[in-house]
Amino acid sequence: xxxxxxxxxxxxxxxxxxxxxxxxxxxxxxxxxxxxxxxxxxxxxxxxxxxxxxxxxxxxxxxxxxxxxxxxxxxxxxxxxxxxxxxxxxxxxxxxxxxxxxxxxxxxxxxxxxxxxxxxxxxxxxxxxxxxxxxxxxxxxxxxxxxxxxxxxxxxxxxx
Amino acid sequence: xxxxxxxxxxxxxxxxxxxxxxxxxxxxxxxxxxxxxxxxxxxxxxxxxxxxxxxxxxxxxxxxxxxxxxxxxxxxxxxxxxxxxxxxxxxxxxxxxxxxxxxxxxxxxxxxxxxxxxxxxxxxxxxxxxxxxxxxxxxxxxxxxxxxxxxxxxxxxxxx
Numbered sequence: 543x544x545x546x547x548x549x550x551x552x553x554x555x556x557x558x559x560x561x562x563x564x565x566x567x568x569x570x571x572x573x574x575x576x577x578x579x580x581x582x583x584x585x586x587x588x589x590x591x592x593x594x595x596x597x598x599x600x601x602x603x604x605x606x607x608x609x610x611x612x613x614x615x616x617x618x619x620x621x622x623x624x625x626x627x628x629x630x631x632x633x634x635x636x637x638x639x640x641x642x643x644x645x646x647x648x649x650x651x652x653x654x655x656x657x658x659x660x661x662x663x664x665x666x667x668x669x670x671x672x673x674x675x676x677x678x679x680x681x682x683x684x685x686x687x688x689x690x691x692x693x694x695x696x697x698x699x700x701x702x
Numbered sequence: 703x704x705x706x707x708x709x710x711x712x713x714x715x716x717x718x719x720x721x722x723x724x725x726x727x728x729x730x731x732x733x734x735x736x737x738x739x740x741x742x743x744x745x746x747x748x749x750x751x752x753x754x755x756x757x758x759x760x761x762x763x764x765x766x767x768x769x770x771x772x773x774x775x776x777x778x779x780x781x782x783x784x785x786x787x788x789x790x791x792x793x794x795x796x797x798x799x800x801x802x803x804x805x806x807x808x809x810x811x812x813x814x815x816x817x818x819x820x821x822x823x824x825x826x827x828x829x830x831x832x833x834x835x836x837x838x839x840x841x842x843x844x845x846x847x848x849x850x851x852x853x854x855x856x857x858x859x860x861x862x
Contacts, residue, residue: 583802584804585769585792585795585796585802585804586796588789588792588793588796589792589793589796589797592793592796592797609745612782616778617778618776618777618778618781619781620778621778621779621781621782621785622772622781622782622784622785622788623785624782624785625781625782625783625784625785625786625788625789626785626786626788626789626792627789628782628785628786628789629748629785629786629787629788629789629790629793630789630790630792630793632745632748632749632786632790633748633749633752633789633790633793633794634793635745636745636746636748636749636752637749637752642743642745644744644745
């Protein structure tokens with residue numbers, strides 16, 4: 543059994559989702575979002591992301607962080623912003639001694655919906671089904687849970 | 703008197719430079735670089751930046767971090783990488799309770815060389831003159847010292 547935190551970083555909203563994975567079994571543990579205040583200076587918002595992820599890790603004790611890659615940004619300015627947010631989240635994971643693995647959005651969608659171009663709503667639906675959730679997590683938390691599921695899939699494949 | 707750490711972030715080399723500033727006086731304290739190992743996974747390199755800056759701050763005790771802005775990157779991929787590095791450095795400063803201020807490369811060059819398009823070698827030379835250094839710091843450390851000097855200039859202007 544391995545406890546995984548999936549992270550979907552963003553400068554406004556960073557989603558996280560924690561699952562327990564073992565061969566043939568996925569269990570939901572927790573999920574949530576770290577919302578940063580757009581009125582705060584950007585440096586404060588990065589610190590909010592670091593502290594939010596740090597708190598989620600310290601509360602639930604995952605050993606691996608699966609972080610969504612963001613190589614899709616089209617303009618340098620938004621890529622730079624996203625990079626900052628992702629850097630803050632990755633450092634929070636590293637400072638807690640977690641193994642950090644990166645997964646492309648395509649691979650994440652493929653893992654949960656069987657199709658690399660799946661819509662957000664499909665991802666949300668499949669996360670709910672795969673983890674037997676009674677309600678739908680928010681899209682940001684669902685994306686983060688999807689990244690965690692993607693890591694669990696990769697890990698099982700590696701064991702074969 | 704205010705102790706300032708200037709930071710010039712980069713995914714390979716992050717320069718830092720620490721000065722003491724008071725109206726009419728600039729004193730060199732220390733400078734150096736955090737080099738990340740290109741063979742390490744990117745998440746480890748971000749952690750190396752965080753820890754390197756954290757160590758410089760804890761050794762020398764600055765109260766303000768002046769960080770060079772990086773809105774010059776032309777392609778999204780390199781902007782994303784630089785963003786990660788800068789995010790790691792900013793979080794290190796925030797976690798140590800420092801005030802974080804951002805300065806554009808143009809403003810930094812203007813502050814030390816009087817000209818926003820100044821060459822690297824001019825910046826290096828002027829940093830040496832302004833801080834009465836006996837030798838030349840490396841270009842990365844000189845850039846970081848220049849950011850610290852830029853903050854000192856802004857601060858003095860604000861006091862007038």
